[in-house]
Amino acid sequence: MERTAETLRPPSPWAGVFRQAGRDLLPFPGRFAMTWRVALLCALVTGVAMLYKVPESAISCYLIIFLMRPNGAESVGQAIGVTILISVVVLGLAPVIQATADNPFLRIAVIAGTSFGFLFLSSATQLGEIGAIIALVIAFVMTLVDQVPAGEVVTRGLLYAWQMAVMPMAMMLGFCLIFSTGPHTLLRATITRRLAAVAAFLAGEPDGRARLREELARGNEEAGKQAKLASLFHTAPTATVGWLAGAAASTYRLMLAALALPADASAERAALAVRCRTSAEAVAMGGRPMDEPGEGGDGPAAAAREALEALARPDGGGAVSEKPPFFAPDAFTNPDHQRFALKTTAAAITCYLIYSIIDWQGIHTALVTCYVAALGTTGETVRKLALRITGCLIGAALGLGSILLVIPHLESIGGLMALVFCAIMVAAWVSSGNERISYGGVQIGLAFLLTVLDGFGPSTDMDAARDRVVGILLGNLVIYAIFTQIWPKGAAVEVRERVAGALETLARLAALATPERARAVSEAARIEVEVDKAGAGLDLLPFEPAYQRPAAAELRRLRGLVAELRETLPALLFASELPPDTPERLRAAAVRVAGEGEAGPAEAGEEPDESASSSATGLALRLRRLETLAAG
Numbered sequence: 001m002e003r004t005a006e007t008l009r010p011p012s013p014w015a016g017v018f019r020q021a022g023r024d025l026l027p028f029p030g031r032f033a034m035t036w037r038v039a040l041l042c043a044l045v046t047g048v049a050m051l052y053k054v055p056e057s058a059i060s061c062y063l064i065i066f067l068m069r070p071n072g073a074e075s076v077g078q079a080i081g082v083t084i085l086i087s088v089v090v091l092g093l094a095p096v097i098q099a100t101a102d103n104p105f106l107r108i109a110v111i112a113g114t115s116f117g118f119l120f121l122s123s124a125t126q127l128g129e130i131g132a133i134i135a136l137v138i139a140f141v142m143t144l145v146d147q148v149p150a151g152e153v154v155t156r157g158l159l160y161a162w163q164m165a166v167m168p169m170a171m172m173l174g175f176c177l178i179f180s181t182g183p184h185t186l187l188r189a190t191i192t193r194r195l196a197a198v199a200a201f202l203a204g205e206p207d208g209r210a211r212l213r214e215e216l217a218r219g220n221e222e223a224g225k226q227a228k229l230a231s232l233f234h235t236a237p238t239a240t241v242g243w244l245a246g247a248a249a250s251t252y253r254l255m256l257a258a259l260a261l262p263a264d265a266s267a268e269r270a271a272l273a274v275r276c277r278t279s280a281e282a283v284a285m286g287g288r289p290m291d292e293p294g295e296g297g298d299g300p301a302a303a304a305r306e307a308l309e310a311l312a313r314p315d316g317g318g319a320v321s322e323k324p325p326f327f328a329p330d331a332f333t334n335p336d337h338q339r340f341a342l343k344t345t346a347a348a349i350t351c352y353l354i355y356s357i358i359d360w361q362g363i364h365t366a367l368v369t370c371y372v373a374a375l376g377t378t379g380e381t382v383r384k385l386a387l388r389i390t391g392c393l394i395g396a397a398l399g400l401g402s403i404l405l406v407i408p409h410l411e412s413i414g415g416l417m418a419l420v421f422c423a424i425m426v427a428a429w430v431s432s433g434n435e436r437i438s439y440g441g442v443q444i445g446l447a448f449l450l451t452v453l454d455g456f457g458p459s460t461d462m463d464a465a466r467d468r469v470v471g472i473l474l475g476n477l478v479i480y481a482i483f484t485q486i487w488p489k490g491a492a493v494e495v496r497e498r499v500a501g502a503l504e505t506l507a508r509l510a511a512l513a514t515p516e517r518a519r520a521v522s523e524a525a526r527i528e529v530e531v532d533k534a535g536a537g538l539d540l541l542p543f544e545p546a547y548q549r550p551a552a553a554e555l556r557r558l559r560g561l562v563a564e565l566r567e568t569l570p571a572l573l574f575a576s577e578l579p580p581d582t583p584e585r586l587r588a589a590a591v592r593v594a595g596e597g598e599a600g601p602a603e604a605g606e607e608p609d610e611s612a613s614s615s616a617t618g619l620a621l622r623l624r625r626l627e628t629l630a631a632g
Contacts, residue, residue: 066372076176078172082165116342119345197211198272201258300570382484399452528569
């Protein structure tokens with residue numbers, strides 16, 4: 001009996017978390033290149049900071065780790081944007097500091113107001129992480145008033161803050177212009193990878209479906225960004241960029257069509273797999289696939305052939321997804337954006353008051369922690385805190401080991417640069433991974449740099465290293481307490497929101513005519529991304545307090561909805577015809593999942609017609625399952 005209970009006991013989710021972390025540390029194409037570039041640039045920034053007495057060089061290197069991207073043009077754009085924004089902010093702070101120098105309460109109010117504003121923008125707009133960095137710089141500069149006279153803060157303090165942020169951005173700009181990969185190269189690699197994934201799936205390779213699902217989950221927004229950057233910076237001829245942009249849309253449509261192909265169409269699948277491999281080889285060599293006109297028809301097989309034929313055209317067959325608007329659709333209606341800004345600001349002010357009251361300025365890294373560790377849901381925030389604490393301990397261990405064993409033997413700035421390069425190689429390897437682990441790498445690098453770089457030379461001060469680590473841990477504690485006790489947003493809530501949004505977009509797709517629906521790549525990509533994020537949200541549940549997690553039955557329902565949505569999208573996209581009430585049924589399911597208003601009881605859809613095609617019958621069954629799961 002005990003053995004039966006043991007057998008029925010659900011496996012611990014932590015085993016899967018650790019297995020996934022191990023897989024996330026494995027190499028992949030481009031990872032080593034990104035790692036050595038970040039490490040080398042941090043070493044160069046360290047050397048410049050030591051030679052020219054730029055303060056807080058650890059923060060300068062942190063900005064490199066945090067903002068550098070594999071896409072060289074994107075990194076250049078980030079560097080230019082941050083430089084302009086920081087320059088404007090720093091210049092605007094001069095009169096504010098003079099006005100608040102003798103009034104601590106007014107100064108705290110200014111920190112809170114500006115922090116809330118930029119954190120709101122980071123959550124509700126495309127500004128993203130840059131908004132949090134600007135909030136951090138403003139708070140950091142304003143807190144300098146407690147340490148030096150106001151006149152010196154206005155002159156030296158603001159100049160130091162400007163140097164601290166702009167010097168690494170200027171170096172990143174120059175470095176990326178010389179060493180980084182161009183956006184057109186990355187876009188070509190994306191197209192090649194998609195074609196190879198489709199070929200592997202159609203050929204029945206063991207990991208074919210997983211590879212195809214991974215490519216679909218990436219969406220098409222990044223491809224659109226790469227195409228626009230390639231055009232803006234003219235990294236390739238205009239005709240080449242135009243073809244790559246169209247090919248990105250065509251290959252995304254091809255991936256969806258491949259998933260919708262019937263399993264019993266073995267001859268068609270084999271022929272398409274051969275064409276996909278041939279096309280992938282041609283694209284990888286820098287060319288375009290040969291034009292191989294195929295037979296007409298409709299359905300997923302015809303859509304797949306049409307997408308492959310489109311790759312031979314000068315325009316690649318279409319355009320990438322449109323640029324998303326600056327403000328999120330729910331920027332001013334969803335209270336979560338304001339709550340996120342309020343909670344993060346409250347955590348930062350709390351840390352500032354703690355170390356000011358006890359007069360322990362050495363733990364000011366607590367304030368920095370609040371701006372870089374906060375995320376939307378409790379699960380996201382706690383996972384990031386776990387990564388931050390783990391990374392902090394690893395980075396601090398590297399730093400303390402360097403203080404004890406390496407730094408006493410260093411005789412030049414070159415030796416310090418070599419030490420930074422070696423340690424940041426470890427941090428950058430982790431940070432160049434996916435978002436499940438990347439922040440751990442950022443924290444390894446920051447903790448090491450804060451420990452070793454204190455002043456304008458190698459630091460052997462163990463007290464400074466201890467204080468900075470204590471500050472990081474304090475910031476983590478405050479963030480955890482606030483985000484789990486004040487307006488806690490469970491990961492399951494966000495999963496429901498994303499599933500409801502995907503259902504609503506699917507309803508809009510279902511309302512389109514068949515030819516338009518089959519070419520609606522942007523909407524399909526949006527659904528794939530939302531469903532993938534919903535699935536990732538379910539993986540965050542082990543990080544939440546037990547009382548916030550949904551019941552087992554609700555968890556099974558949400559997993560079922562995510563799985564059904566993944567399979568329903570390709571089938572619906574290429575269906576020759578749909579029941580006329582499909583859009584209304586999907587909208588009603590979206591309302592039930594979101595829990596907004598009264599959707600009414602779930603009505604049973606029509607019984608699948610046994611005389612219909614197997615694909616039509618399968619789609620009807622999936623719609624019924626979606627309705628059943630949505631009704632709970």
